[in-house]
Amino acid sequence: MDPSEVEFLAEKETVKIIPNFSLDKIFLIGGDLGPFNPGLPVDVPVWLALNLKQRQKCRVIPPDWMEVEKLEEMRDLERKEDTFTPVPSPYYMELTKLLLNHASDNIPKADKIRTLVKDIWDTRIAKLRLSADSFISQQEAHAKLDNLTLMEINTVRAFLLDSLNCMYKLRSNLQPSSSKGLIDY
Amino acid sequence: MSDALSDDGSDINQDDSQEDVIMTPAELIAKLEEAWLNEKFSPELLENKSEVVECVMEQLTHMEDNLQRVKKGDAKASVHRMEIDRIRFMLSSYLRSRLQKIEKFFPHVLEREKSRGEGDPSLLSPEEFAFAKEYYANTETYLKAVALKRMPPNLQTVDMLKAVPEPCLDSFVFLRVKERQDNILVEPETDDQREYVVDLEEGSQHLMRYRTIAPLVSSGAVQLI
Structure with missing residues (x-):
């Protein structure tokens, strides 16, 4: 899956905005939005929030977890634990990136948040590499991946699945009885 | 549905x-x-x-x-x-x-x-x-x-x-469980390993062979991710 497609899915998440215009309820196929009143916060999907922001029609309120202290706590916990800790949003990385790239003026301490989220991401990816390595070397057939987000899975997907397939083919070629289906490639 | x-x-x-x-x-x-x-x-x-x-x-x-x-x-x-x-x-x-x-x-x-x-x-x-x-x-x-x-x-x-x-049904897939499933048989990778069963709890995420869970995908009990 392309990372941009994961971002596409992340854009479905809702975020609070403060509009500076007024508009009645919008009846979208995926649900109703609004009504919009200047100064009153309203929940909208991220794709709409970013569009309105780009047209300077709203202020974005960052999600609760996008705050220096909470992220610092998370980073420390993530470094302390050997397993993956629960993340505040299944799309934390994508949302941070989208909101910081397009609405950084509405988010206090944007640079600090960017660094913290990157730290958390790096720690988690390092753990993920370690567990992928032990998964392969111990030739496991099943793994539980709780608390992993789609973007994290997606970064190891192509490489991990291809190597597992290759190893499977190599192994089944060793056992002549099960080599069916691997001929004529 | x-x-x-x-x-x-x-x-x-x-x-x-x-x-x-x-x-x-x-x-x-x-x-x-x-x-x-x-x-x-x-x-x-x-x-x-x-x-x-x-x-x-x-x-x-x-x-x-x-x-x-x-x-x-x-x-x-x-x-x-x-x-x-x-x-x-x-x-x-x-x-x-x-x-x-x-x-x-x-x-x-x-x-x-x-x-x-x-x-x-x-x-x-x-x-x-x-x-x-x-x-x-x-x-x-x-x-x-x-x-x-x-x-x-x-x-x-x-x-x-x-x-x-042919499509390789033995490839691994990532999945998220939408309806709890008990006793899913996991086949061993190598001859010296034993097969075992796992319970798939609602909301949990797993990595396993497609062949084992193919029926669950079509019934909608699990979602591939």
């Missing part, structure tokens, strides 16, 4: 009208997203969801007709257009990934279609079936024209079923 479909897949039209009553457009879009991701990540071609595709198309056309009547520069219209574009992207990505799989596994897809029993739900939509048949014929003609007719007479036929690799 999936139960109604698997029980009575032969009568799609009837299901269709029932669904209109019980499903909100938002749920319909969620269904499309589910089908899209499953199709993207499963190694084999899944059952076609033509009723979902049709309903989504209907919604899109309906919305576009409405937008035609709105005057230019309406703030709401642009929001609606954006939503339509997003849904359309998902829809075409879904259909495209199905076509890619048909191109990749066409003899096997057609073979499965041929061997399915009367009344079983069809794997392909009528359009996809026509595409697969045409693709098969064209590939065969091409192979003949380019190489086969210059071969010795005893080598002039090619068995497509053997020439084109």
Whole structure:
């Protein structure tokens, strides 16, 4: 899956905005939005929030977890634990990136948040590499991946699945009885 | 909904009208997203969801007709257009990934279609079936024209079923559990390992072989991610 497609899915998440215009309820196929009143916060999907922001029609309120202290706590916990800790949003990385790239003026301490989220991401990816390595070397057939987000899975997907397939083919070629289906490639 | 479909897949039209009553457009879009991701990540071609595709198309056309009547520069219209574009992207990505799989596994897809029993739900939509048949014929003609007719007479036929690799059902997939499943058998990787069972709890995520959980994907109990 392309990372941009994961971002596409992340854009479905809702975020609070403060509009500076007024508009009645919008009846979208995926649900109703609004009504919009200047100064009153309203929940909208991220794709709409970013569009309105780009047209300077709203202020974005960052999600609760996008705050220096909470992220610092998370980073420390993530470094302390050997397993993956629960993340505040299944799309934390994508949302941070989208909101910081397009609405950084509405988010206090944007640079600090960017660094913290990157730290958390790096720690988690390092753990993920370690567990992928032990998964392969111990030739496991099943793994539980709780608390992993789609973007994290997606970064190891192509490489991990291809190597597992290759190893499977190599192994089944060793056992002549099960080599069916691997001929004529 | 999936139960109604698997029980009575032969009568799609009837299901269709029932669904209109019980499903909100938002749920319909969620269904499309589910089908899209499953199709993207499963190694084999899944059952076609033509009723979902049709309903989504209907919604899109309906919305576009409405937008035609709105005057230019309406703030709401642009929001609606954006939503339509997003849904359309998902829809075409879904259909495209199905076509890619048909191109990749066409003899096997057609073979499965041929061997399915009367009344079983069809794997392909009528359009996809026509595409697969045409693709098969064209590939065969091409192979003949380019190489086969210059071969010795005893080598002039090619068995497509053997020439084109089968989908590898043993590949690993990532999945999220939507309905709790007990006692899923995990086969050992090597001879010196023992097989064992796992319980898939609702909301948990796993990495395992597609073959083990293939029925759960089509019943909608797990979602590939």
